[in-house]
Amino acid sequence: MSIDLGGLTLANPVMVASGCGGTGRELAAYVDLHELGAFVTRTITLNPRAGGPVPRILETPSGLVHAVGLQNPGLEPFLASELPQLVQQGARVVVSIAGTTLGEYAELARRLGRAPGVAAVEVNLSSPDAVASGVLDVREPFHAANVVAAVHRELPRGLPLLAKVRPDLIRVVESARTVLEAGAAAVVVGNALPAAMPDGRPAGLSGPAIRPLALRCVTEVRDALPDAAIVGCGGIADEADARSFLAAGATAVQVGTALLHDPTTAARLARALTTDREVIG
Amino acid sequence: MSPVAEPTTATRTPLHVTGELLATKKVGAYRHLTLVAPGVPERFRPGNFVAVSIGAPGSDTTRLARRAFWIHQVKPVGGYGPTLQLVVEPTGPGSQWLASLAPGARLEVTGPLGRPFALPKEPVSCLLVGEGYAAAPLFPLAERLRERGCAVNLLVAGADEAHLLSALEARRSARAVTVVTRDGSVGLRGEVADVVDDVLGRSQAAVVYAAGPLATLHAVAVAAEAHGAWSQTAVEQPLTCATGLCQGCPVPVVGEDGVARRVRACADGPVLRGDRVRWAELLGEAGEPR
Numbered sequence: 001m002s003i004d005l006g007g008l009t010l011a012n013p014v015m016v017a018s019g020c021g022g023t024g025r026e027l028a029a030y031v032d033l034h035e036l037g038a039f040v041t042r043t044i045t046l047n048p049r050a051g052g053p054v055p056r057i058l059e060t061p062s063g064l065v066h067a068v069g070l071q072n073p074g075l076e077p078f079l080a081s082e083l084p085q086l087v088q089q090g091a092r093v094v095v096s097i098a099g100t101t102l103g104e105y106a107e108l109a110r111r112l113g114r115a116p117g118v119a120a121v122e123v124n125l126s127s128p129d130a131v132a133s134g135v136l137d138v139r140e141p142f143h144a145a146n147v148v149a150a151v152h153r154e155l156p157r158g159l160p161l162l163a164k165v166r167p168d169l170i171r172v173v174e175s176a177r178t179v180l181e182a183g184a185a186a187v188v189v190g191n192a193l194p195a196a197m198p199d200g201r202p203a204g205l206s207g208p209a210i211r212p213l214a215l216r217c218v219t220e221v222r223d224a225l226p227d228a229a230i231v232g233c234g235g236i237a238d239e240a241d242a243r244s245f246l247a248a249g250a251t252a253v254q255v256g257t258a259l260l261h262d263p264t265t266a267a268r269l270a271r272a273l274t275t276d277r278e279v280i281g
Numbered sequence: 282m283s284p285v286a287e288p289t290t291a292t293r294t295p296l297h298v299t300g301e302l303l304a305t306k307k308v309g310a311y312r313h314l315t316l317v318a319p320g321v322p323e324r325f326r327p328g329n330f331v332a333v334s335i336g337a338p339g340s341d342t343t344r345l346a347r348r349a350f351w352i353h354q355v356k357p358v359g360g361y362g363p364t365l366q367l368v369v370e371p372t373g374p375g376s377q378w379l380a381s382l383a384p385g386a387r388l389e390v391t392g393p394l395g396r397p398f399a400l401p402k403e404p405v406s407c408l409l410v411g412e413g414y415a416a417a418p419l420f421p422l423a424e425r426l427r428e429r430g431c432a433v434n435l436l437v438a439g440a441d442e443a444h445l446l447s448a449l450e451a452r453r454s455a456r457a458v459t460v461v462t463r464d465g466s467v468g469l470r471g472e473v474a475d476v477v478d479d480v481l482g483r484s485q486a487a488v489v490y491a492a493g494p495l496a497t498l499h500a501v502a503v504a505a506e507a508h509g510a511w512s513q514t515a516v517e518q519p520l521t522c523a524t525g526l527c528q529g530c531p532v533p534v535v536g537e538d539g540v541a542r543r544v545r546a547c548a549d550g551p552v553l554r555g556d557r558v559r560w561a562e563l564l565g566e567a568g569e570p571r
Contacts, residue, residue: 019528026525026548029294042528050543057521057529059346064521068528071543207345260522261334261345263391264297 006185017256031267034090048074063207087117128204152183190233211235222249322363331392332523404430412493474500502555512555
């Protein structure tokens, strides 16, 4: 019994959220990557990014505040080493991308569209420190839709595009609607909330602290867009959390911060939710 | 024969297990914790560490970020098989919670983590430099080096006697032991940086291993370079996941290809070649204490 997420077929509804699975090699010590619904890579940019200064991640009650600054090796080294390694492990690979211009997004889409083993592309439209990191400012749904359209144009037909929008309750329905109209096959509802490090640097807040808010966003999008394929994301840590998102209308869920605390979480959730679906049919 | 079998590559992947605190002992300013963590000790190599969850397994008060501790010792305890010994300095809420635990407490443990110290192929002279609780991984290293026929020289440092890991047990693996304290309460008065050059010259070491604060590691790397020795530095950064997933612990290095990049202290380190670390940048952006 598999799941159809806007054309992306998943063995179960559990996905690793972008930026929380390392290169895949590290997580593989605790879970067979092919057991997961999908592995979403850290956000890849055209050129390498060194990321921000330390401290990059701090603990807050029920959450983590983080300002990693989208550190990644850039597209070329990713295609040369990280992607083949993920594919070899049988992962269903969704590549998260961000760019500084529409042209960069198009280029990323073009190259990834030809890369063997890419199951889908997730456009990161909701990096909480995007502006500070220097990636394209897509806080306006109109701009986000432009990016989605540019990526969609370049992707081969049949390669699904996921759009990850910010869990901003006021704008989330409008964001979801515009990116779906622009060609997204599914909308990922939820990313870190915009926050600040104690020294004032722009950052994101993730973890159980934002879960109820992310759940509300999923509910609103489901109510407004009954046919949309939705992925719920935000502070999901156990089976009950995942089920509440699925019950609210998400087709799949992404697990992030919980993996940093216990890397076996993804395997446990995947197993629990796979069995469940098989029993129920 | 060593009571713990040398691990093979296949069994080096880390495990996530529920362990049990067997014993806890106050030693100076530190707590030595002895843990049962099934499967972890068997995979241990000196320079590895473990990540521990703060809060009882399954409780609502568990902290999200994990805490990392050097593995100080692996030794068999009757009826339990091999156990792990960690050295904890109670400074923040996480380490204080751990230090306050009573034997019998259950703990979530992930390990062994990180790239360990690389051992020399030839039986050369080695210098091991450790400061504070971070000297912990050097003691099992000393034993491995001695087994390989290496001459082991130890330089152990601390703020004062209470912050000095006992070099007593290491004396049998070491040819020479030098002790430095900042207040002069034991051994020489001063810092590692004041004496490392001299000790290195006397030991004729071909390899220097170091674990301690960043400034100390830097001083050791510089001294090693000056003496034409290899250096292996165990770089500590505050870790969030400790498993290589979050990219929260960057260390600026120069790769073998000459390209500057940032690697992860937890997964690409903690042990890094001293001549590859870009110390000026690292010291400029040192993280907060935990």
